[in-house]
Amino acid sequence: MVSEGKIPSGGTVFLPGATLGILGSGQLGRMMAMAAKNLGYQVVVYAASPDDPACSSADLSIIAPFHDQQALARFATAVDVATVEFENIPVEALEFLERRVLVRPSSSVVRICQDRVLEKEFLHRQGIPVVSFRGVSSAAELETGMADLGVSAILKTTALGYDGKGQIRISPGDDLEASWARLASPHAVLEQSISFVSEASVICARSPSGEIACFPIQENIHCNGILDVTIAPASLDPVVANKAEKIAVSITKKLGVVGLMTVEFFVLADGSLIVNELAPRPHNSGHHTLETVMTSQFAQHIRAICGLPLGTVEMRSPGVMLNLLGDLWREGEPDWELLLREPNLFLHLYGKSGAKAGRKMGHFTLLGAGDPLRKRALHLRTAIVDHSISEAVLTQILH
């Protein structure tokens, strides 16, 4: 954990009672809005649909696409400071808003973080290790890129990818014309597929005055490219954890982020670290902070963008967070009572109506540490849809 600097002295401060604008209206926007409401802010959400998760937590929702300048202008007039729930907001929309209202993080930060090639080039220039990569804009460039890398690789769309979407694994000898056609994107990054021992992330907050606070590093386990489980804190060698924190702080400072910056890492067998990607916002891997840390990532983001003192990032308890994807709804509504009966388990449902496979519908955090506790969390998630796992079996696992 890093805590630097003094109580904010520079930059514009927005005290409780001011109006916060959130661009984007999914679960991240919803939990951000809830944290802002807790602190006494008014919240305006810019949403694609009134049914989106963040709208029910906002004082006002503006329903419009990001290219609608009239709606953007209304949003700018309605809010004191604006932020983003995710990085896939068109930069033109952010620049339009910046001419009218303060946007934190700035469009220059979002521009880099929404483009995998710009992001990797930035990291490489800073001397921060990233996987070998090539920018690719045609099947011919994919051919050359594969020949250069000479190993199995992953082809990712430069923009708009999330939860493993817009990614194709490629092995030497594959039909590259077909792979390029299948990606269906004008620009992509081809990166070496690496073997890592684990994945981890650090969420770093920076206020306008330069105060910085990093949440403890967490370990992330993905399934089909989607985050499945987060273990907090990660059980990493403290030297490796410290190095990751230093990298996250240096990226946050170099980009001049105001708000949160999440840095995803691959941890290699020799303890070296490679940065996978950046997200200038609260992150799925930080959801556990709602219960495990004194200040949640959402509250911290609000504090940072409003120029308030950052909150303490001491852990209250270790914990394990499990995502609840739409797949769990295949046979109807899962058995929530089973989870709600569990002591030290905190359930969060995002209020989404359409449960689709791979769609993030909610998560839960079980406080505690160790293998038996993690096993129990996994069994509980299975048991809410599969009643053949008896309560007796579940009880045996931990108690």
Ligand code: ADP
């Ligand atoms: P997203 O924006 O969808 O999170 P990521 O680039 O983080 O995209 O990829 C999702 C997951 O796919 C990663 O967390 C990791 O498990 C796996 N992955 C991505 N890139 C690589 C790579 N170069 N080598 C090995 N695994 C990778």
Ligand code: MG
């Ligand atoms: Mg990722």
